[in-house]
Amino acid sequence: MRLILRQRELVADAWRYAGEEAGADAPLIATLAELRTDPERHLARRGALGVRLTPVDRVEELATHLPRLALVACEFPGPGEGRGYSQGRLLRERYGFAGELRAVGAGVKQDLVFHLARCGFDALELAPGEDPAAAVRAWQRYEVGYQPGAAQVVLRRQRFFAATPPA
Amino acid sequence: MYQYDELDQALVDARVAEFRDQTRRHLAGELSEEEFRPLRLRNGLYIQRHAPMLRIAIPYGLLSARQLHTLAAVARRYDRGYGHFTTRQNLQLNWPRLEDVPEILAQLATVQMHSIQTSGNCIRNVTADHLAGVAADEVDDPRPYCEIIRQWSSVHPEFTYLPRKFKIAVTGSPADRAASEVHDVGLHLVRDAQGQLGFTVLVGGGLGRMPIIGQVIREFLPVADLLSYLEAILRIYNRQGRRDNIHRARIKVLVKALGIERFRDLVEAEWQENRPHHVQLPQAEVERVRAFFRPQPYEILADLPAPAGNARLQAWYRYNTHAHKVPGYRAVFVSLKAHGEVPGDMSAEQMDALAEIARRYSFGLVRVTHTQNLLLADVRQRDLEALWRELEALRLATPNIGTLTDMIACPGLDFCSLANAGTLDVARQIQQRFDDLDYLYDLGEIEIKMSGCMNACGHHHVGHIGILGVDKHGEEWYQITLGGSASGVTALGEVIGPSVRKNEVAATIERIVEVYRGVRADGERFLDTVRRLGIKPFKEQAYAPHPAAA
Numbered sequence: 001m002r003l004i005l006r007q008r009e010l011v012a013d014a015w016r017y018a019g020e021e022a023g024a025d026a027p028l029i030a031t032l033a034e035l036r037t038d039p040e041r042h043l044a045r046r047g048a049l050g051v052r053l054t055p056v057d058r059v060e061e062l063a064t065h066l067p068r069l070a071l072v073a074c075e076f077p078g079p080g081e082g083r084g085y086s087q088g089r090l091l092r093e094r095y096g097f098a099g100e101l102r103a104v105g106a107g108v109k110q111d112l113v114f115h116l117a118r119c120g121f122d123a124l125e126l127a128p129g130e131d132p133a134a135a136v137r138a139w140q141r142y143e144v145g146y147q148p149g150a151a152q153v154v155l156r157r158q159r160f161f162a163a164t165p166p167a
Numbered sequence: 168m169y170q171y172d173e174l175d176q177a178l179v180d181a182r183v184a185e186f187r188d189q190t191r192r193h194l195a196g197e198l199s200e201e202e203f204r205p206l207r208l209r210n211g212l213y214i215q216r217h218a219p220m221l222r223i224a225i226p227y228g229l230l231s232a233r234q235l236h237t238l239a240a241v242a243r244r245y246d247r248g249y250g251h252f253t254t255r256q257n258l259q260l261n262w263p264r265l266e267d268v269p270e271i272l273a274q275l276a277t278v279q280m281h282s283i284q285t286s287g288n289c290i291r292n293v294t295a296d297h298l299a300g301v302a303a304d305e306v307d308d309p310r311p312y313c314e315i316i317r318q319w320s321s322v323h324p325e326f327t328y329l330p331r332k333f334k335i336a337v338t339g340s341p342a343d344r345a346a347s348e349v350h351d352v353g354l355h356l357v358r359d360a361q362g363q364l365g366f367t368v369l370v371g372g373g374l375g376r377m378p379i380i381g382q383v384i385r386e387f388l389p390v391a392d393l394l395s396y397l398e399a400i401l402r403i404y405n406r407q408g409r410r411d412n413i414h415r416a417r418i419k420v421l422v423k424a425l426g427i428e429r430f431r432d433l434v435e436a437e438w439q440e441n442r443p444h445h446v447q448l449p450q451a452e453v454e455r456v457r458a459f460f461r462p463q464p465y466e467i468l469a470d471l472p473a474p475a476g477n478a479r480l481q482a483w484y485r486y487n488t489h490a491h492k493v494p495g496y497r498a499v500f501v502s503l504k505a506h507g508e509v510p511g512d513m514s515a516e517q518m519d520a521l522a523e524i525a526r527r528y529s530f531g532l533v534r535v536t537h538t539q540n541l542l543l544a545d546v547r548q549r550d551l552e553a554l555w556r557e558l559e560a561l562r563l564a565t566p567n568i569g570t571l572t573d574m575i576a577c578p579g580l581d582f583c584s585l586a587n588a589g590t591l592d593v594a595r596q597i598q599q600r601f602d603d604l605d606y607l608y609d610l611g612e613i614e615i616k617m618s619g620c621m622n623a624c625g626h627h628h629v630g631h632i633g634i635l636g637v638d639k640h641g642e643e644w645y646q647i648t649l650g651g652s653a654s655g656v657t658a659l660g661e662v663i664g665p666s667v668r669k670n671e672v673a674a675t676i677e678r679i680v681e682v683y684r685g686v687r688a689d690g691e692r693f694l695d696t697v698r699r700l701g702i703k704p705f706k707e708q709a710y711a712p713h714p715a716a717a
């Protein structure tokens with residue numbers, strides 16, 4: 001059973017990726033490529049549906065499907081890969097996605113948690129070996145910040161604000 | 168100058184605590200070198216040839232006397248008693264111990280300094296014109312906007328893991344003393360037809376392996392839109408910039424691949440579409456920051472004639488001081504180019520002494536120029552002679568600013584692990600050959616810029632004379648370019664021909680400037696002669712005559 005950090009709580013992951021053992025209606029995370037090949041079958045399934053994006057995938061492609069999705073996972077495969085931060089902010093801000101936004105991959109480690117949370121990620125599938133307690137502490141590593149950011153992190157003080165405050 | 172408020176201080180303190188913890192985990196084996204690397208880089212820490220190198224940010228080059236004293240104390244206690252000022256207005260320490268770095272950063276934080284984002288693939292320390300606020304030709308003081316950019320870019324949630332580094336320069340003057348056209352983004356303060364203040368925005372400039380001059384993406388951007396527009400540029404870059412090849416990852420490559428029109432369309436579309444979520448820059452915030460950069464409480468004085476008498480003082484006045492917009496004042500360059508010294512190096516003793524000098528003569532402030540010198544911006548003309556004596560005693564008054572020996576050099580092979588060739592001994596060789604000040608003055612304004620490898624930290628492409636270290640079968644050779652410039656009309660230099668051996672560099676330059684002396688028109692600068700005649704006449708004479716032909 002996979003454990004994930006959701007809203008700073010360590011919980012059992014109810015979601016399954018394609019290929020993982022699960023009941024027919026269990027919540028499923030498909031890749032964007034899988035959704036692309038067979039959109040009808042995926043969108044018509046009875047259980048909850050999520051989509052996993054690689055760094056090169058464009059969130060724009062997902063826009064029309066978002067109302068049907070309960071989860072979007074973005075990949076952070078290594079320390080240098082930063083496209084997922086833009087994916088997260090776009091999903092939350094431009095597309096108003098309110099479902100679970102999950103960061104997944106070998107790069108999901110405590111030193112990135114603050115940035116991830118500020119970009120709207122509320123669930124972390126930590127890299128193997130990462131200490132969940134340290135990751136929870138890192139959520140609030142900074143109590144102040146300059147830029148507008150997601151409501152995941154409540155800052156004591158902030159300098160710049162967005163035209164529309166984040167949901 | 169800007170003073171931190173509670174938010175600024177809390178952020179820097181939190182950063183120190185974070186890095187202390189990361190360093191501890193690394194030393195305890197919990198963070199591998201591979202994992203630690205991007206974290207330490209974002210705190211200015213490189214692992215170099217001999218030791219770690221720590222790059223301390225001096226935002227837009229402005230330092231208080233107190234900060235300079237702290238840098239001196241840090242250099243003395245944790246390094247070998249000196250520091251190196253760089254072309255990006257930072258200070259580098261070449262010999263700190265990794266385990267001491269968190270403590271160094273903690274001490275810097277007590278005087279409102281940090282090393283946040285001075286390296287790594289993120290938004291770097293923002294640079295500005297060193298004559299900001301005192302030059303008569305400026306539209307507005309660029310420093311408040313630099314400070315705003317510094318804050319907005321620090322620990323940015325979305326743009327801290329970019330494809331590659333990202334450098335922003337702001338200039339308040341059309342003379343562009345900030346080399347803004349060779350930055351990823353260059354901002355020129357301008358006024359529109361209605362007199363409203365804003366920026367002309369350039370994008371995609373840069374040196375390195377693929378030197379390109381930035382192109383205008385927007386003729387006029389109102390101040391209020393500064394941050395949201397930068398975010399639009401960065402978002403397009405973060406999403407579409409190449410990440411598969413480190414040498415193709417700068418924004419200039421993306422702009423070139425798409426063409427400036429297409430790139431502009433993408434940015435404008437992103438900026439429009441993102442309007443509801445634009446980061447705001449309220450006028451009140453601009454005013455708050457601007458208030459820290461109000462003109463100094465100048466005395467009402469009249470201009471004085473240039474000093475007479477001592478010839479060296481006269482030369483110093485002519486070369487090392489610059490007009491000030493307030494009568495009775497002048498800006499004074501502190502030359503870090505004494506012959507026999509490493510360009511840009513300064514000892515802790517000199518730092519301490521200069522901090523006190525700044526207190527007595529220039530409102531307690533010092534500036535770092537991107538030509539690796541320092542500047543006392545606001546000196547009363549009647550104090551010049553006394554100041555000169557003090558600087559002279561510290562070997563900080565070599566009257567060579569703007570001359571051939573006021574050269575820029577990166578640290579090169581002596582310190583940098585990426586280098587192909589040494590720069591410091593070549594600098595020494597040039598200083599020795601051109602040690603006669605009268606000869607230097609006769610040559611007039613000539614900028615030499617030297618880099619130890621293609622990364623071009625020494626900006627060799629935009630030197631009137633550029634020197635690039637190359638590796639030829641394990642030997643150090645040097646390629647020479649002519650005609651580059653980073654101010655006024657930005658231009659990239661042209662290679663004169665095959666590279667030369669290390670011991671031939673200064674002699675080659677001498678042959679080149681001798682050609683200039685022979686063909687220059689009356690009062691014509693070296694750069695203008697090169698522009699007028701092209702490189703051909705120089706190229707023909709630059710190489711040593713073959714012994715057989717002699």
Ligand code: SF4
Pocket residue numbers: 577578579580583584585586587618619620621622623624625
């Ligand atoms: S130009 Fe090359 S040698 Fe010089 S500092 Fe930069 S990377 Fe090092």
